[in-house]
Amino acid sequence: MYDALTTRYTFACPERGEARVALSSFRRVEQLPGPAQPAVFEIEFGCVCGHEHPGLVSHDELDWAPLGLGGDATFVNLMTATVDPVEQELADLAARRIEAGEWPWSFFCYAEERPRPVFPSAFVVLAPSGGGEEVGLAVRCPVCGNTSINLVTTQHLDVPFHNDREVGVVPHVFASDLERVAEEFAAELYSARFDSRRLAL
Numbered sequence: 001m002y003d004a005l006t007t008r009y010t011f012a013c014p015e016r017g018e019a020r021v022a023l024s025s026f027r028r029v030e031q032l033p034g035p036a037q038p039a040v041f042e043i044e045f046g047c048v049c050g051h052e053h054p055g056l057v058s059h060d061e062l063d064w065a066p067l068g069l070g071g072d073a074t075f076v077n078l079m080t081a082t083v084d085p086v087e088q089e090l091a092d093l094a095a096r097r098i099e100a101g102e103w104p105w106s107f108f109c110y111a112e113e114r115p116r117p118v119f120p121s122a123f124v125v126l127a128p129s130g131g132g133e134e135v136g137l138a139v140r141c142p143v144c145g146n147t148s149i150n151l152v153t154t155q156h157l158d159v160p161f162h163n164d165r166e167v168g169v170v171p172h173v174f175a176s177d178l179e180r181v182a183e184e185f186a187a188e189l190y191s192a193r194f195d196s197r198r199l200a201l
C-alpha cells in the first residue's frame with residue numbers, strides 16, 4: 001500500500017509488524033511470472049529493523065500510486081473525504097506535467113548514451129551508497145533492453161518529478177540475465193568509477 005502524502009509504501013516486518021519504506025529503500029524488484037493483471041512484483045526492501053524483507057506490490061502501486069493515479073491506494077482514499085482532494089490534485093498535477101514533457105523518473109541509458117524516462121517497474125537492483133545519501137540503481141531500459149547502473153540521490157527516486165540534474169553512470173553494458181546483473185552490480189557499485197552524465201531529457 002502506497003501513501004502519496006508520505007511517499008511511503010507499507011509492508012510487513014516480522015519484527016515490528018509494519019514498515020513504511022520509500023522507493024529508495026527497495027533493494028530488488030522482480031516481476032512475478034504468470035498472467036496476473038495487473039502484474040505483481042516481488043520486491044525486497046531494507047527495513048529500519050536492519051534486515052531485508054520481501055514484499056509484494058502491484059504494477060499500479062509501483063508505477064502509478066506515487067503519482068496519485070490508479071491503484072488500490074486511490075480507491076481507498078476516495079472513500080475518505082479528507083484525503084480525496086489531495087489525491088485528485090496530485091493526479092491532475094502529474095497528468096499535466098507528463099503532458100508537458102516532464103517525467104516522474106528518468107535514468108541515463110549507457111548503451112544508448114542518452115537519458116530515458118522510466119517507471120519504477122524497470123528498476124532491477126538498488127543499493128545504498130555514499131552513507132545513505134545516494135543510491136546505486138540498476139535499471140533495465142524499456143526501449144533498448146540493456147541494463148545500466150546509475151548513481152542517484154534518494155530524492156531522485158522518492159520524489160516524483162524530482163530528477164537529479166546529473167547522475168553517475170557506470171561505463172559498462174550489463175548482462176541481460178538478472179542473476180548476473182545482480183552479481184556484477186555489487187562488484188561494479190563498490191569498485192567502479194562513475195562517469196557523470198547530464199539527465200536533461
Ligand SMILES: [Zn+2]
Pocket residue numbers: 013014015016019047048049050051053
Ligand atoms: Zn523489519
Ligand SMILES: [Zn+2]
Pocket residue numbers: 109111112116141142143144145146
Ligand atoms: Zn536504452
